[in-house]
Amino acid sequence: MNAPASPVATRPTLNPAQLIELLTAYVPARLPVLITGRPGIGKSDIVAQVARATGHDLLISHPVVEDPTDSKGLPFPSADGTSAIHLPFGDLERAMNSKGPLIWLQDDLGQATPAVQAAKMQLLLTGRVGTQELPRHVTFMGATNRRSDNAGVTGILDPVISRFATVVELEPTVSDWTAWAVHNDVPAELIAFLRFRPDLLSVGKKSRDIENSPSPRTWGFLAKTMRVVPKGLELLSYSGTVGVEAATELMSFLGIYRQLPSPDSILLNPDTAPIPENTSALYAVTAALAAYSNEGNFDRVLTYTDRIISGGGREFGALLVRDALRRTAALANTDAFVRAQGGEIGKIIQGN
Structure with missing residues (x-):
């Protein structure tokens, strides 16, 4: 008799409203969260929104362009020349000298090299760099695309992952996006279209070609271009923003809307x-x-x-x-x- 198949473990999936609620509870308790998901779905925007709601400043670092010394500080000889100390600089120095509640977001963490990720382990777990300690009002957050997203993510070291209180995956929803769109004066016809075709809100890329695909971020760009693009160039412009298929569907809808x-x-x-x-x-x-x-x-x-x-x-x-x-x-x-x-x-x- 064959043994029953084990269930496949997956990360918890949260919609934007649920993620905001979770972060609003975790941030005051200084509990770090790692957020995963497709490119352009609003991970860092949600962290910024929570920072404003909870009275925190926001510091965003991009480990993909960092060196290990960014998280350790520059080695510098001590006064007597018998040892070395690490002097913080850049974002580390800003966090060390912050005076009030601060969220420190490590954005695109999965694109960083293993050496840069490893340099962050002590910082994430203990809030320390050598003998120096971060103020207690600093809370870490992390955001990353997934390895399947064609975004240059090779993975995150397990010891780094374990330093986050929880790892969740963000899944955008049309209701959350349209609520944002209404508040941000997005054209009514675009809101109507995405309600009609919610499956086009976020679509993973099917190739490695240099082209855009539908995502909350690219629809946001398209909303801005709708007010300025010449009518004869709409399809070409929109195709460059969200891809040919989604742009063609949008143009068909606009034909109905305008009549x-x-x-x-x-x-x-x-x-x-x-x-x-x-x-x-x-x-x-x-x-x-x-x-x-x-x-x-x-x-x-x-x-x-x-x-x-x-x-x-x-x-x-x-x-x-x-x-x-x-x-x-x-x-x-x-x-x-x-x-x-x-x-x-x-x-x-x-x-x-």
């Missing part, structure tokens, strides 16, 4: 304006109306939203209202929204 009624025309007659039946068009309309909402028109936006919900589009109504409130928090104080709290809109906002 839809404008928010102005919908809000002129919110009681009778047509509601799209096509899923991609519904994503487009709700994203556009959320971006267009203001205190003067929110009553009409909610009238149209009620019709979307009544027609079976509960999910789309929820996305519209939540995005509008994220963009303009003052909308929650309008008479129209206060009245809507007792109906279906209130229920979907509360998650019922």
Whole structure:
């Protein structure tokens, strides 16, 4: 009889919201965390966000361009010439002399040479370099791509890994990315597209060619180019940002988006304006109306939203209202929204 196969061990996978919650608990306790994941998914951005939320300064080092002396200090003869001491410099000196709570992020750690990684072992475990000790307010974090990501990662030494309190893998989600996008004035059509095609948020590269692939980082760049790229060059520009396949899908979606009624025309007659039946068009309309909402028109936006919900589009109504409130928090104080709290809109906002 064959023995049952052992389960394959994997790293715990966290979405951005879960990682923020974890780091917010670990940082004040000075517990170091190693974050892994594909390139461009926001690992260092999340650490920066947690640093701001917990009142820490942030120091980012890049071990891939370091020498072992960066983590040990430069050897220098003692005053009597009988021994040597190590003088900190660069990021090590800044951490040693920091005066308040500090997160020290070792970014792209897996791309560093074994010698550089080994030089960090004492620093990560004890916060010491020879006879010198880091202030107790310094907390280490690490971030790295995976060996399968074609990012020059050969691995991390086991003794280095064991110096982190936990190792987790970040997996981006469309809901987290769109929440960020709404707050950062990303064009509504791009938010709508990625909600329609969440599988394109982050796609691993299939070749070693010099080309980009979809990731939260590259979509962020594309959002910036959408406002300036000439119409005739859109496909070429977007292909260089997220790859040909994703760019072609985006252009097809934009063709639908640009043929839809404008928010102005919908809000002129919110009681009778047509509601799209096509899923991609519904994503487009709700994203556009959320971006267009203001205190003067929110009553009409909610009238149209009620019709979307009544027609079976509960999910789309929820996305519209939540995005509008994220963009303009003052909308929650309008008479129209206060009245809507007792109906279906209130229920979907509360998650019922």
